[in-house]
Amino acid sequence: MSSQPEMRYFSTRGGDETLSFEEAVLTGLAPNGGLYIPTHIPSLPSDWQTRWATLSFPELSHEILSLFIPTDIIPTTDLKQIIDASYSTFRSPLVTPLRQTGADEYVMELWHGPTWAFKDVALQFLGNLFAYFLGRRNAAGADEELTVVGATSGDTGSAAIYGLRSKPSISIFILYPDGRVSPIQLAQMATVPDSNVYVVAVENSDFDACQSIVKTLFSDADFNAKHRLGAINSINWARILAQIVYYFSAYFQLPSEKRDKVQFVVPTGNFGDILAGWFAKKLGLPMRQLVVATNENDILERFFRTGRYAREDAPEENGQAPETAAVNGSSDGQQATPAHSAVKATHSPAMDILLSSNFERLLWYLAHETVVEAGESPEAGRSKAQKTLNDWMSTLKRDGHVDLGEKVKAAAAKDFWAERVSDDETLAEIKRYYQLEQYGPYVVDPHTAVGLAAQARSVKKSADSTWVTLSTAHPAKFSSAVELALESSSSFNFDRDVLPEELRQLESMEKRIFKVQGEQGVRDLIEQVKRGEVHPTKEHAGSI
Numbered sequence: 001m002s003s004q005p006e007m008r009y010f011s012t013r014g015g016d017e018t019l020s021f022e023e024a025v026l027t028g029l030a031p032n033g034g035l036y037i038p039t040h041i042p043s044l045p046s047d048w049q050t051r052w053a054t055l056s057f058p059e060l061s062h063e064i065l066s067l068f069i070p071t072d073i074i075p076t077t078d079l080k081q082i083i084d085a086s087y088s089t090f091r092s093p094l095v096t097p098l099r100q101t102g103a104d105e106y107v108m109e110l111w112h113g114p115t116w117a118f119k120d121v122a123l124q125f126l127g128n129l130f131a132y133f134l135g136r137r138n139a140a141g142a143d144e145e146l147t148v149v150g151a152t153s154g155d156t157g158s159a160a161i162y163g164l165r166s167k168p169s170i171s172i173f174i175l176y177p178d179g180r181v182s183p184i185q186l187a188q189m190a191t192v193p194d195s196n197v198y199v200v201a202v203e204n205s206d207f208d209a210c211q212s213i214v215k216t217l218f219s220d221a222d223f224n225a226k227h228r229l230g231a232i233n234s235i236n237w238a239r240i241l242a243q244i245v246y247y248f249s250a251y252f253q254l255p256s257e258k259r260d261k262v263q264f265v266v267p268t269g270n271f272g273d274i275l276a277g278w279f280a281k282k283l284g285l286p287m288r289q290l291v292v293a294t295n296e297n298d299i300l301e302r303f304f305r306t307g308r309y310a311r312e313d314a315p316e317e318n319g320q321a322p323e324t325a326a327v328n329g330s331s332d333g334q335q336a337t338p339a340h341s342a343v344k345a346t347h348s349p350a351m352d353i354l355l356s357s358n359f360e361r362l363l364w365y366l367a368h369e370t371v372v373e374a375g376e377s378p379e380a381g382r383s384k385a386q387k388t389l390n391d392w393m394s395t396l397k398r399d400g401h402v403d404l405g406e407k408v409k410a411a412a413a414k415d416f417w418a419e420r421v422s423d424d425e426t427l428a429e430i431k432r433y434y435q436l437e438q439y440g441p442y443v444v445d446p447h448t449a450v451g452l453a454a455q456a457r458s459v460k461k462s463a464d465s466t467w468v469t470l471s472t473a474h475p476a477k478f479s480s481a482v483e484l485a486l487e488s489s490s491s492f493n494f495d496r497d498v499l500p501e502e503l504r505q506l507e508s509m510e511k512r513i514f515k516v517q518g519e520q521g522v523r524d525l526i527e528q529v530k531r532g533e534v535h536p537t538k539e540h541a542g543s544i
């Protein structure tokens with residue numbers, strides 16, 4: 001392999017400082033509110049298409065991850081061990097197998113890990129990575145503890161808990177919007193008995209509010225330093241990195257004549273999964289475009305169509321920006337604890353997100369591309385892009401919307417297009433896949449159905465492509481939408497046809513949650529736990 005420049009990471013929002021992979025992973029979110037991105041996109045080895053074609057998923061993962069993780073940060077044997085341990089928990093030997101659903105149509109099943117959702121692919125790895133870094137530091141005489149604080153709309157929470165449960169020197173607080181996750185998602189989180197796990201219901205909130213609380217705590221230098229916060233959401237670069245691997249895996253699983261014309265369709269919320277696909281493309285994985293599939297929370301679809309990034313689609317009145325229903329502001333243009341939520345509750349609740357964290361990473365690259373095209377060198381362009389991004393984020397925070405302009409929209413359109421899928425279409429798609437003749441019946445979850453409905457529309461726009469839609473969760477996690485879609489199919493029985501025994505058992509197990517109000521409630525809980533006044537036992541937590 002040709003020698004590459006040293007890989008470091010810097011914040012999308014400015015500052016000359018660069019961090020090592022270890023520092024970027026342990027810091028999670030940059031102190032200035034930005035997200036870490038690599039100093040350069042590495043080159044693939046010239047023989048990757050032949051040499052990687054027969055590798056197992058862990059072997060492929062090692063090849064790709066080591067492009068971003070120097071061996072002085074994690075030696076080769078250690079990285080291999082971390083990766084092997086992370087994927088030994090998966091039920092499929094392929095880890096992320098493809099299933100054919102049409103002549104040129106495939107679904108990549110990403111839910112063969114411990115919590116039956118795609119988040120396991122990255123969070124099994126991130127849990128082992130945190131444990132490795134902390135173990136190494138503490139063995140060398142440090143006395144470090146990590147307080148992981150994350151937000152979930154249902155799937156990240158359980159995958160993070162399963163990735164971090166019982167890991168030494170780590171406690172984990174998962175915030176979810178009370179009443180807005182499915183019963184099985186809640187049971188997966190709240191039945192984990194380990195003493196380092198705290199499941200926190202934030203009352204009167206939505207995912208954006210929970211995510212905003214997390215970011216506000218990270219940006220509070222005193223609180224962050226006192227508790228050494230760690231991030232498990234896709235703001236953490238390691239999440240994106242681990243997800244790049246399955247795009248390569250899908251490529252190699254396809255028949256060779258279909259590989260180079262692949263289009264990936266990605267059910268999208270926080271923009272992490274599809275951003276991983278975009279990094280795969282930038283690395284050099286042949287693909288056409290990436291299709292952003294959103295539910296009725298369609299801020300991204302509106303951006304790709306109009307170039308305007310606007311939290312709400314409401315017309316402005318009297319020159320006023322649309323109401324963002326704010327109570328507490330935060331550093332990133334998001335708002336905490338909405339009095340009434342702009343985020344719609346849909347049949348694909350894990351994607352009920354308006355302000356997608358990872359979109360900021362893409363925006364930095366788009367800003368960078370436009371300044372470089374205007375004549376700046378890539379190096380000088382870096383700080384210009386950071387400044388532009390800061391301006392955009394400030395405008396978004398102030399006005400609730402920002403116009404990114406035709407150039408940025410055109411730059412984005414080279415790699416993406418977007419489709420918005422309604423709730424009715426989502427249910428119809430679940431039904432259609434159940435009724436597939438040659439390749440069915442196939443029961444899909446509502447998030448996958450959003451992707452498949454977007455794929456069905458996209459097929460008409462791009463002839464002769466190979467379609468791979470990412471299946472992001474197992475249907476058992478979303479019984480109400482699946483049962484609603486298939487209630488008229490007399491042959492269908494959810495318990496018999498869909499529900500795995502392991503998830504069925506959760507119903508009868510003891511569950512523990514902590515209910516809190518807003519950011520202050522989260523702060524108080526963490527402080528009380530750290531002072532030893534509260535334990536994750538049923539006496540302190542509410543039972544449900």
Ligand SMILES: Cc1ncc(COP(=O)(O)O)c(C=O)c1O
Pocket residue numbers: 117154155156234267268269270271272273274350351447448472473
């Ligand atoms: C089942 C499911 N599908 C899709 C998504 C959207 O993925 P991303 O947030 O990476 O865009 C999520 C949550 O993030 C999810 O849990």
Ligand SMILES: N[C@@H](CCOP(=O)(O)O)C(=O)O
Pocket residue numbers: 151152153154155156157207232233234235269270272350351357
């Ligand atoms: N859909 C997610 C929301 C959090 O996204 P993340 O990928 O940034 O962790 C969930 O299920 O929690």
